[in-house]
Amino acid sequence: xxxxxxxxxxxxxxxxxxxxxxxxSNLPLIDAVAAFLAGWNVxxxxxxxxxxxxxxxxxxxxxxxxxxxVLSGHTDCVSVAGQSWTADPFRLRVxxxxxxxxxxxxxxxxxxxxxxxVPDFLAAxxxxxxxxxxxxxxxTTCLGVVDTIRRFGGDLPVPIxxxxxxxxxxxxxxxxxxxxxxxxTVHGFEAHSSKPYLGANAVMAAGELLAxxxxxxxxxxxxxxxxxxxxxxxxxxxxxxxxGGTARNILPKECCFGWEFRxxxxxxxxxxxxxxxxxxxxVVLPRLNRWGEFGRIETVRDILVPGLxxxxxxxxxxxxxxxxxxxxxxxxxxxxxxxxxxxxxIPTVICGPGSIDQAHQPDEYITLDAxxxxxxxxxxxxxxxxx
Numbered sequence: 001x002x003x004x005x006x007x008x009x010x011x012x013x014x015x016x017x018x019x020x021x022x023x024x025s026n027l028p029l030i031d032a033v034a035a036f037l038a039g040w041n042v043x044x045x046x047x048x049x050x051x052x053x054x055x056x057x058x059x060x061x062x063x064x065x066x067x068x069x070v071l072s073g074h075t076d077c078v079s080v081a082g083q084s085w086t087a088d089p090f091r092l093r094v095x096x097x098x099x100x101x102x103x104x105x106x107x108x109x110x111x112x113x114x115x116x117x118v119p120d121f122l123a124a125x126x127x128x129x130x131x132x133x134x135x136x137x138x139x140t141t142c143l144g145v146v147d148t149i150r151r152f153g154g155d156l157p158v159p160i161x162x163x164x165x166x167x168x169x170x171x172x173x174x175x176x177x178x179x180x181x182x183x184x185t186v187h188g189f190e191a192h193s194s195k196p197y198l199g200a201n202a203v204m205a206a207g208e209l210l211a212x213x214x215x216x217x218x219x220x221x222x223x224x225x226x227x228x229x230x231x232x233x234x235x236x237x238x239x240x241x242x243x244g245g246t247a248r249n250i251l252p253k254e255c256c257f258g259w260e261f262r263x264x265x266x267x268x269x270x271x272x273x274x275x276x277x278x279x280x281x282x283v284v285l286p287r288l289n290r291w292g293e294f295g296r297i298e299t300v301r302d303i304l305v306p307g308l309x310x311x312x313x314x315x316x317x318x319x320x321x322x323x324x325x326x327x328x329x330x331x332x333x334x335x336x337x338x339x340x341x342x343x344x345x346i347p348t349v350i351c352g353p354g355s356i357d358q359a360h361q362p363d364e365y366i367t368l369d370a371x372x373x374x375x376x377x378x379x380x381x382x383x384x385x386x387x
Contacts (some may be wrong), residue, residue, distance in 0.1 A: 004036075004039070005119050007116060008109075008112045008113045008116040008371055008374065008375060009092075009099060009112075009368075009371060010116075011111075011112035011115050011116050012092060012099060012101075012104065012108055012109055012112035012366075012371070013091075013092035013099075013101075014032060014112075015029060015075075015103070015108040015111060015112055016090060016091070016092045016101035016102065016103055016104060016108055017090055017091065017092070018032070018090070019090050019102075020075050020076050020077055020103070020136075021076070021077055021078065021079045021080070021102075022076040022077070022078065022079075022136075022137060022139045022140050023079075025053040025054055026054050026055065026075045026076060026136050027053065027054065027055060029075050030046065030055045030057050030075070030134065033057060033115065033134060034057065036115060036118075037059050037115075037118070040118055040119065040122060042059050042060070042061055042118060042122070043064070044058060044059035044060070045057070045058050045155075045156065047147050047148045047151070049136070049137075049144070049147070054136040054137065054144070055136070056133065056134060056135045056136060056144055056145065056147065056148045057132075057133070058131060058132075058133050058148050058151075058156060059131065059132045059133075060129050060130075060131050060157070061118060061121040061122060061126065061129060061130045061131075061132075062121065062127075062128065062129030062130055062385065063126065063127070063128075063129050064157075065157075066128070066129065066157060067129070067152075067157040067158045067159045067160050068126075068128045068129030068130055068157070068159060068385065069128060069129075069130055069131065069159065069160060069161055069162075069163065069319065069381065069384075069385060070131040070132075070133050070159040070161070070162040070163065070341070070346070071110075071114045071131065071132050071133070071163055071165060071381070072132075072133040072134075072135065072145065072162055072163070072164045072165065072337060072341070073107050073108075073110045073111040073114065073133075073134055073135070073164075073165045073352075074107060074134070074135045074136065074137075074138030074144065074337065075108070075111065075135065075136055076135075076136050076137055076138055076139050076140075076144070077102050077103035077106065077108070077139065078102075078106075078139050078359075078360050080362075083361070083362040084362050085362045085363055086362075086363055087100065087363075089101060089364075090102060092104065097367055097368050097369065098366070098367050098368065099365055099366050099367075099368060099371070100363050100364065100365040101364065101365075102364055103364070104354075104358075104364050104365055104366045105167045105354035105355065105356075105358045105359050105364060105365065105366040105370075106166070106167055106354075106356065106358075106359035106360065106364070107165055107166055107167060107352060109167070109354055109366040109371060109374065110165030110166075110167075110352040110353065110374065111134060111165075113165075113353065113371065113374040113375060113377070113378055114132050114165070114378065115132065116378070117375075117378035117379070117381070117382065118132075120378070120379065120382050121381075121382050121385075124382040124383070124385070125386050126382070126386055127385065127386060127387060128160065128385040128387075129157075129385070130381060130382075130385055131157075131159055133148060135148070135337060138336070138337055140303070141303050141305070142303075142305045142335065142336070142337045142339075142340060144337075145337045145340050145341070146340060149340055149341065149344045149346075152344060152346075158346070159341075159346055160315060160346075160347075161314070161315045161316035161319055161346065161348070161349075162316060162338070162341040162346050162347070162348040162349075163316065163320055163348075163349055163350075163351050163352075164336050164337055164338045164341070164348065164349070164350045164351075165350075165351065165352030165353075166332070166334075166336050166350050166352050166356070167352050167353065167354035167355055167356045167358075167359060167366070168330070168332060168350055168351055168352055168356070169353070169354065169355050169370075170324050170326075170351060170352065170353055170373055170374075171324075171326060171329075171330045171351065172317060172320040172321050172324060172326050172328075172330065172349050172350075172351050173308075173329065173330050173331060173332050173338075173349060173350035173351060174308065174310045174311065174312075174314075174317055174329040174330075174331075174349050174350075175227075175229065175230075175265060175307070175308050175309060175310045175329075175331045176307055176308045176331060176332050176333070176335055176336060176338065176339075176350070177230065177235070177262040177263055177264055177265075177307050177333070177335065178261075178262065178263040178265075178267065178269060178304070178305060178306050178307035178335070178339065179260060179261075179262050179263075179303065179304070179305040179307075179335045180260060180261050180263070180269055180272070180273070180301060180303070180305075181258070181259070181260040181301070181303045181304075182258070182259050182260065182273060182299055182300065182301050182302060183256060183257075183258050183299070183300050183302055184206070184209060184256070184257055184259065184276070184297065184298070184299040184300075185255070185256045185297070185298050185299075185300075186202040186203075186205045186209070186244075186254065186255045186256075186284075186288070186295065186296075186297050187202060187254055187295055187296045187297070187298070188200035188201055188202030188203075188205065188251060188252055188253050188254065188255070188288065188294060188295045189251065189253065189292075189294035189295065190246075190250055190252070190253045191250075191251045192249065192250070192251075193248070193249045193250060193251060196251060196291070197291040198251075199251040199291070199294060200251065200288050200289060200291065200292075200294035200295040201251045201252060201288070202244055202245075202251075202252045202253060202254050202255040202288075202295065203245050203252040203255045205255070205284050205285075205287065205288040205295065205297070206242070206244060206255035206256075206257060208283065208284045209257075209276060209279070209280060209284055209297070210239060210257065212276060212279045212283075213237055213239060213259060213276065214237075216237055216272055216275060216276070217236070217237035217238075220234050220235040220236070220237060220261075220272075222234075223235070226266075227264075227265075227310070229330075229331045230264055230331050230333070231331075231333060233264075234264065235261055235262065235263045235264050235267050235272075236262045237259070237260075237261045237272065238259060238260050238261075238262075239257055239258070239259040240258050240259065240260065241257060241258040242255070242256075242257040243255070243256055243257075244256060258302075262333075262335075263307060264307070265307050265308075265309040265310070266309070269304055269306075273299060273301065276299065277297075277299060280297045280299075281297075284297065285297060305335040305339060306339030306342070306343055307335070307339050308336065308338040308339045308342055308348065308350065309342065310329070311342075311347060314347035314348075314349075315347045316346075316347035316349045317329060317347070317349055319384060320349045320351045322380075322384065323351075323377055323380045323381060323384060324351065324377065329349070332350060332356065336350050338350050352374070353370040353371065353373050353374035353377070354366040354367065354370040354374075355370075
């Protein structure tokens with residue numbers, strides 16, 4: 001790609017060709033992007049993860065002595081395992097006005113559009129620099145931007161605003177819920193089921209904890225969301241997996257369940273796990289250990305993705321509404337990296353081409369019309385940053 005001026009569709013085909021399912025390395029893709037940027041003499045830094053098998057990339061076009069507008073996209077994509085694709089998911093297929101491929105809409109389309117606009121950004125008289133940030137691990141933890149964000153104000157400039165290009169049909173999104181995921185494990189003690197006083201039943205104790213999560217979920221629904229903008233309009237609590245026990249006539253030694261909450265803005269992320277822990281300590285554990293000190297309960301937080309809280313009239317909102325011609329803002333039900341930027345004090349919105357309805361499914365696609373709208377969006381970015 002070096003020194004060339006490929007179209008957004010050309011670049012999308014190249015990006016899709018790299019299998020960057022989240023467990024895999026994204027280095028081949030980042031190497032290709034680095035070569036493309038070097039061909040245009042665009043300065044960039046690569047920010048490795050601790051293992052060195054994944055890199056984020058932060059590029060700057062325009063004045064280097066000030067912060068600019070970040071266009072942020074993730075390079076990882078969800079797995080194709082078990083899905084029924086009609087063609088190779090890592091070979092872009094254009095048919096009937098759609099470009100099919102894993103990551104086409106979520107969100108290599110936005111990444112391709114930002115990269116394809118690099119020559120236009122270079123040709124413009126940018127007064128505000130454009131930063132392109134490509135991250136990793138968004139689909140699992142949203143941590144792939146964190147090391148780059150930590151360098152803002154150090155060897156990297158502090159951006160004035162961030163646009164995270166998740167597929168919103170170019171609606172300007174100023175809020176989404178937080179996500180906390182947890183694994184709770186109840187440890188019991190095996191014994192013959194005819195003599196339960198010789199052990200501790202981990203499954204029955206876990207059932208009490210599950211019932212408490214149900215009660216908390218009901219309370220959260222009743223508490224609702226003061227803004228009324230989310231669907232559903234409350235913090236949700238969900239248990240997605242339970243496993244435990246070995247046989248019907250053996251007191252189960254262990255029971256493990258995976259659960260999550262998706263919290264409306266303003267929810268203390270420690271509230272729900274703390275309440276479950278108190279209930280476990282005060283109610284469940286004494287019953288589990290009524291025949292002896294056999295059992296214990298542990299909960300591990302796997303992921304916490306901060307929500308994006310509305311900041312009415314923020315610079316990011318003003319920029320994005322002007323670029324898109326939208327008169328208002330929206331919310332989305334999924335989490336993004338946006339909360340990471342906002343937590344660092346950077347005004348942030350979510351705004352990108354295509355629909356999330358096509359993401360994560362077999363034969364994922366972005367329409368050619370959406371790509372064309374994205375190209376117009378990038379031209380307006382160049383115009384805005386040239387004022």
